[in-house]
Amino acid sequence: MNSSTTTTSKQQLTPLVYWAQTEDQITLKVELKDSKQPNVRFDEKSLKFSTYGLGARGLNDYQFALNLFSKIDDDDSHFKVYDSKIEFTIRKEQPAWWPRLTATPQKPHWLKIDFDRWRTEDDVVDEDEPRDVMEDYSSASRKLHLEELGYIKESGKKVYMVFYNLCQFVGFTYVLLVMSVLYYRDGPDSMSKIYETVGNPLKFCQLLQYLEVLHPIFGYTKGGPLIPFCQVTGRNFVLFVMLTLEPRMQTKPVVFYVFCIWALVEVVRYPYYITQMFESDIGLLTWLRYTIWIPLYPMGILCEGIIILRNIPYFEETKRLSVELPNKWNFAFDMPSFLKVYLIVLVLPGTYLLMTYMAKARAKKLCGISGGSKKTHSN
Structure with missing residues (x-):
């Protein structure tokens, strides 16, 4: 005792x-x-x-x-x-x-x-600089976390990014499936009903894409905010201004084609981003992500240009969004003239910059796929 x-x-x-x-x-x-x-x-x-x-x-x-x-x-x-x-x-x-x-x-x-101070043999950064071990040495850090905790503790940033990309994938897949079912059932007659049927869910997904402008600003993704801002704003201009404000355009077949092109691009892009966050490289998906834009981007720009071009007479007729003199601000704005200038910018420098950017990204990502022993894993 x-x-x-x-x-x-x-x-x-x-x-x-x-x-x-x-x-x-x-x-x-x-x-x-x-x-x-x-x-x-x-x-x-x-x-x-x-x-x-x-x-x-x-x-x-x-x-x-x-x-x-x-x-x-x-x-x-x-x-x-x-x-x-x-x-x-x-x-x-x-x-x-x-x-x-x-x-x-x-x-x-x-x-x-x-983990806040952990270093590896290849680490050359300043010891006083804030670190993200999960990002700098993802495979080694995951192993350490598994040994230490018995499970992998994912960062809040990664959980958010997976959730965001998954939501967008589900949204655009829904749009594409509804369009496909309607076309299978009604054929070309379904084209006039596409905006009425999937317009609202597509608007939600497109507005949500403005988060992709903020992601690089706050360090959630690499790259800069300019390219995503231009792409998202260009689509939303067509969707919210050219189509929402002009009901006569909503029933045109070109709307069906542009919605289909947008959805096809995104149902490939978002699953690719999810696999990259889990360091899983699916060759076919990677190839599609960096190849499908070659036919779809020019077709999408062409369809957007047709929508803008056909809207010019409607905006001339209705004077919608135009500001005429005299007024208390002493300011004049002619919407049809703006659309003509916007159309020139979209077709010439806009198309060139976007296609050049994507071509460089494709060359960087896919250079190793056909390079045999020279394969790289650059992100």
């Missing part, structure tokens, strides 16, 4: 310790608050620590000992006490990347990886 009581009272409490390394040193972060006079002993291949502080088990005496993988410079190793933690900087005797911190493969349960 007395023996059992003595064993319980002398139970050793160990704090959580997080470690990271560079080629030259080891850093440790001990999660203890209000530590009082820590007792630290550096030896050639070991570290012993004890103190009184506030940890996971409340105010208590905490201690741990580490038998290190290799030798350290105990004279050049030190620690610093903060209000909420204790940080160690341990200098390695010989610069080298250690495969683990401890001498034995078995890692104590209280020793964790400090």
Whole structure:
């Protein structure tokens, strides 16, 4: 009875310790608050620590000992006490990347990886620069997380991007399926009903695409916001101005073709983005993503141009969106003239810039598919 009581009272409490390394040193972060006079002993291949502080088990005496993988410079190793933690900087005797911190493969349960400071042998960035290990070293980091946690903890940014791309894929697939079913059932007669049938869901998907302008601004995707802004705004100009404001255009066959082209592009693009986030390279999908635009983009621009061109007489007749003098702002705007200028910009420089941009992206992404041993994985 007395023996059992003595064993319980002398139970050793160990704090959580997080470690990271560079080629030259080891850093440790001990999660203890209000530590009082820590007792630290550096030896050639070991570290012993004890103190009184506030940890996971409340105010208590905490201690741990580490038998290190290799030798350290105990004279050049030190620690610093903060209000909420204790940080160690341990200098390695010989610069080298250690495969683990401890001498034995078995890692104590209280020793964790400090993912905020984690480095790899190929890492050359500034140690003070904020890091995203999941992004910089995705495969290595996923392995570390799996070893540490037993499961993969996805970032909120990645979860959001998967959800966004999946929603857009479902939306454009719905539009394409409804159009296909109507055409199969009614043939060419269905074309006059397409705007009325799928116009609203397509508007929702198109408005949602403005998030793709914000994604590169906030670091969710690579690239710049200009190209997506021009593409999304160009489509929305046709959808919300040329079609929504002019009911006579809504029943034209060209509307069916332009909706079909937009949907075909997106039902390939969004699944491709999802596979890239999970580092899964499906050859056919990648080829389609960077090839299907070759026939569809010129056809889409042609259809958009036809819609704008055929709308010019309607806007001349209705004077819709035009501003005539005199008025209190002393400002005049002629919508038909604007459409003529917009049409010239769309067909000439707009088409050239878009096709050139996509051609460069295709060459960069697909250069390795037919290159045999020269295959690359550049994103």
